[in-house]
Amino acid sequence: MSAKTTEKKQNAFLNNPIVKAVGTQRLIALLALIIIYIVFGAISPSFRQYSTLVSIFDASYYIGFMAIGVTFAITTGGIDLSIGTVLVCSSLVTGALATKYNVPIALCLIICILIGAIFGLLNGLMVSYMGLPPFIATLGSMMLSKGFGSIFTKAQSVTWPQATEAAGWFRNIFKINIVGANGMSTPIPTGFILLLIVAILMATLLNKSRPGRYIVALGSNIEATRLSGVNVAKWQTLAYIISGTMAGIAGIAYAAVYSTLLPGGGAGFELDAIAGVVIGGTSMSGGYGTIAGTLIGVFIMSVLKTGLPFIGLQTHYQQVATGLVLIFAVFMDVANRKKRN
Amino acid sequence: MGDVILTMKNIDKSFVGVHALKGVSLEVKKGEVHALMGENGAGKSTLMKVLTGIYSKDSGTIVYEGKEVEFTNPKEAQDAGIAIVHQELNMMNHLTVAQNIFIGREMMNGKLINDKKMNEEASKLFQRLNIDIDPDSVMGDLTVGRQQMCEIAKAISRDVKVIVFDEPTAALTESEIAELFKIIRDLRKKGLGIVYISHRMDEIKVITDRVTVMRDGEYVGTLITEQCSKDDIINMMVGRTIYEDPKEKSSVPENAPVVLKVENLNAGKMVQNISFELRRGEILGFSGLMGAGRTETARALFGADKKESGDIYVNGKKIEINSPQDAVNAGIGYLSEDRKRYGIVLAQSVAQNSTMSSLQNFMKGIFIDKKKEKKVSQEYVEKLKTKTPNVETAVINLSGGNQQKVVIAKWLIKDCDILIFDEPTRGIDVGAKSEIYHLMNELAAQGKSIIMISSELTEVLRMSDRIIVMCEGRKTGELSIEEASQERIMHAATLRN
Numbered sequence: 001m002s003a004k005t006t007e008k009k010q011n012a013f014l015n016n017p018i019v020k021a022v023g024t025q026r027l028i029a030l031l032a033l034i035i036i037y038i039v040f041g042a043i044s045p046s047f048r049q050y051s052t053l054v055s056i057f058d059a060s061y062y063i064g065f066m067a068i069g070v071t072f073a074i075t076t077g078g079i080d081l082s083i084g085t086v087l088v089c090s091s092l093v094t095g096a097l098a099t100k101y102n103v104p105i106a107l108c109l110i111i112c113i114l115i116g117a118i119f120g121l122l123n124g125l126m127v128s129y130m131g132l133p134p135f136i137a138t139l140g141s142m143m144l145s146k147g148f149g150s151i152f153t154k155a156q157s158v159t160w161p162q163a164t165e166a167a168g169w170f171r172n173i174f175k176i177n178i179v180g181a182n183g184m185s186t187p188i189p190t191g192f193i194l195l196l197i198v199a200i201l202m203a204t205l206l207n208k209s210r211p212g213r214y215i216v217a218l219g220s221n222i223e224a225t226r227l228s229g230v231n232v233a234k235w236q237t238l239a240y241i242i243s244g245t246m247a248g249i250a251g252i253a254y255a256a257v258y259s260t261l262l263p264g265g266g267a268g269f270e271l272d273a274i275a276g277v278v279i280g281g282t283s284m285s286g287g288y289g290t291i292a293g294t295l296i297g298v299f300i301m302s303v304l305k306t307g308l309p310f311i312g313l314q315t316h317y318q319q320v321a322t323g324l325v326l327i328f329a330v331f332m333d334v335a336n337r338k339k340r341n
Numbered sequence: 342m343g344d345v346i347l348t349m350k351n352i353d354k355s356f357v358g359v360h361a362l363k364g365v366s367l368e369v370k371k372g373e374v375h376a377l378m379g380e381n382g383a384g385k386s387t388l389m390k391v392l393t394g395i396y397s398k399d400s401g402t403i404v405y406e407g408k409e410v411e412f413t414n415p416k417e418a419q420d421a422g423i424a425i426v427h428q429e430l431n432m433m434n435h436l437t438v439a440q441n442i443f444i445g446r447e448m449m450n451g452k453l454i455n456d457k458k459m460n461e462e463a464s465k466l467f468q469r470l471n472i473d474i475d476p477d478s479v480m481g482d483l484t485v486g487r488q489q490m491c492e493i494a495k496a497i498s499r500d501v502k503v504i505v506f507d508e509p510t511a512a513l514t515e516s517e518i519a520e521l522f523k524i525i526r527d528l529r530k531k532g533l534g535i536v537y538i539s540h541r542m543d544e545i546k547v548i549t550d551r552v553t554v555m556r557d558g559e560y561v562g563t564l565i566t567e568q569c570s571k572d573d574i575i576n577m578m579v580g581r582t583i584y585e586d587p588k589e590k591s592s593v594p595e596n597a598p599v600v601l602k603v604e605n606l607n608a609g610k611m612v613q614n615i616s617f618e619l620r621r622g623e624i625l626g627f628s629g630l631m632g633a634g635r636t637e638t639a640r641a642l643f644g645a646d647k648k649e650s651g652d653i654y655v656n657g658k659k660i661e662i663n664s665p666q667d668a669v670n671a672g673i674g675y676l677s678e679d680r681k682r683y684g685i686v687l688a689q690s691v692a693q694n695s696t697m698s699s700l701q702n703f704m705k706g707i708f709i710d711k712k713k714e715k716k717v718s719q720e721y722v723e724k725l726k727t728k729t730p731n732v733e734t735a736v737i738n739l740s741g742g743n744q745q746k747v748v749i750a751k752w753l754i755k756d757c758d759i760l761i762f763d764e765p766t767r768g769i770d771v772g773a774k775s776e777i778y779h780l781m782n783e784l785a786a787q788g789k790s791i792i793m794i795s796s797e798l799t800e801v802l803r804m805s806d807r808i809i810v811m812c813e814g815r816k817t818g819e820l821s822i823e824e825a826s827q828e829r830i831m832h833a834a835t836l837r838n
Contacts, residue, residue, distance in 0.1 A: 216689070217697065221685070229755070230697065
């Protein structure tokens with residue numbers, strides 16, 4: 001086959017309506033996700049079990065919510081480094097409220113989300129009204145939230161109520177155990193449904209609503225958007241509020257799955273979330289964001305995290321694998337874009 | 342003029358689906374300034390990219406200094422003595438002038454860079470060009486004009502025999518242009534072959550010896566500049582006649598109401614006590630040299646920059662404008678001089694850009710009504726005769742004139758009655774230019790009021806009903822179109838304190 005026919009085939013592939021609609025990078029990410037899943041399943045029969053799928057889901061929730069949120073900040077052309085520690089901070093504080101101060105769980109959940117939203121607001125104000133670079137502003141609030149959580153719990157770890165306790169009902173939001181007639185309990189990953197609903201809502205917000213349109217536009221060209229009479233400061237702030245709020249929700253998801261929170265933890269979570277966003281195809285320079293892509297990216301990471309031990313590799317290989325996937329996914333996108341120009 | 346130094350003959354170049362160059366020829370002699378003209382998309386830049394090795398040609402020959410050559414990359418062309426001064430400057434703003442000039446071939450002192458030596462060499466270059474620039478100053482601190490001089494210095498720092506100027510005056514002030522022309526004449530005297538690309542007719546007449554015109558990727562012809570008129574060149578470029586006569590009298594009725602009144606607007610050094618009135622259906626020209634404060638006045642009026650003081654009345658009612666949002670709500674639209682940076686969102690579609698300022702009218706509940714958005718933007722594409730495959734095309738794929746029309750559509754959809762056109766035809770080719778003029782006249786006839794900032798005197802005289810002249814942040818003249826002339830405007834534009 002000559003070079004020209006290969007090129008033609010590639011062009012036909014790129015111009016295929018399905019490929020165009022989904023986007024090359026998202027398609028590559030989706031294929032990667034499926035291939036990784038199949039390969040793991042082929043090597044390890046136990047990976048194919050239902051319970052493994054449930055643990056994949058369990059590992060994806062908190063990263064998933066964070067990643068959906070930070071997609072907005074990244075689409076504005078900014079970044080939110082604080083989401084990891086904000087997750088831990090809000091979950092620590094409200095976990096302590098629940099266990100030490102007997103605040104009702106329902107209220108705790110609301111407060112948890114609110115704390116995230118407040119940090120988001122703080123970030124948004126610093127970036128849009130005070131004019132701080134997003135990297136610096138959110139680095140600052142990363143440290144703030146890390147310290148604040150530890151101070152509030154006097155540097156002690158917090159364990160949220162267990163599923164067996166009455167106050168542990170909130171875990172059902174993410175996983176319900178249905179006990180069958182034979183006495184075997186089957187876990188239903190309700191969290192996945194919640195994650196999907198939130199993702200669809202957020203995708204609608206980003207693609208079909210005015211705030212979303214403005215967030216994308218200002219990420220592409222903030223001056224032109226401002227001179228069109230759009231209040232860019234407001235919408236830029238909103239993007240960070242969404243990012244923070246989603247980190248608060250992620251805090252609940254984390255507590256529901258992992259129970260115990262350590263003060264000073266959470267640093268590094270944000271990088272996993274950002275990696276998921278980037279693998280999914282959102283542009284780091286702003287002006288383009290995809291929630292569907294973000295979800296795919298997040299699941300690639302949680303399949304790797306959960307699956308590698310099944311094929312005999314320890315968890316820290318996950319870092320290596322994610323790193324490679326990240327670099328490869330973005331490289332494919334860069335290479336494709338070059339070809340098109 | 343001396344011997345022929347460069348001949349490009351029957352150059353053909355196709356890209357996927359586009360036949361960009363169809364047998365184009367160009368001949369440049371030593372000691373000649375040769376204008377290369379044509380509308381945007383005529384293929385001038387493509388031809389120059391073939392010459393400098395950025396593109397490879399499909400067929401045709403290039404003979405340089407008597408030998409057939411084919412450069413496969415820009416470096417080969419540079420080494421052979423062909424340099425290009427790009428329209429967009431390729432400078433690193435944080436490095437010094439000398440560091441920029443010698444980037445990639447730094448002078449060394451053992452293993453360390455010898456900045457002192459580079460500064461000395463750069464000084465020598467500037468002496469040769471007869472200009473005074475400190476080689477140790479930071480590039481970003483220089484004006485655009487000065488940066489361009491550095492670009493020229495960089496080009497001649499190699500042993501250059503042919504130099505291509507790609508729209509060199511696009512961002513220069515009158516005095517900088519004069520300085521540039523002096524340098525070009527010097528280079529011509531030294532026997533260099535110079536290719537000069539520009540849209541500005543007046544310059545072509547002043548600086549060039551011959552003109553080669555291209556249209557739609559084809560070679561139209563070569564003329565001796567002295568023996569042809571502006572109209573001859575324009576006719577060759579567009580294949581039709583375009584008149585550039587000044588307006589004779591104002592088309593605004595005596596009793597037209599004042600729609601905008603600005604009183605004592607102040608914003609820094611560039612906007613000092615500016616007052617003026619704009620009437621319904623009027624095109625008010627703002628003339629002056631670059632840096633006179635016209636754009637700054639417009640931006641302060643529009644709320645894009647903070648103003649210190651000043652009252653603004655729209656339709657007789659005093660309004661507060663503290664942000665572009667306030668201005669837009671008052672029915673004022675602004676078309677920036679720098680379209681790509683301030684006017685449009687390049688990556689977004691024609692439809693998305695068109696509705697940017699009036700999105701609240703395109704909602705169905707909380708969702709954007711994409712059908713309506715498409716329909717309305719399609720209407721304006723037809724009204725303004727915007728050339729675009731469809732309204733979902735990203736505006737980055739449109740030509741300058743058509744991008745401008747998308748911005749106009751944005752303000753018309755928002756129903757703005759006062760439009761500020763800041764250099765509306767900058768970087769737009771002759772054909773599209775007359776379309777924009779026509780459009781502005783039509784808008785004025787419909788009762789829209791227009792403030793037009795322009796650095797081209799012919800444009801100001803052709804379009805305006807009244808002319809305000811600024812100099813160094815002050816209003817130095819107000820002329821009715823009947824009394825205005827190039828001389829009177831220039832007089833007011835140079836009334837310094």
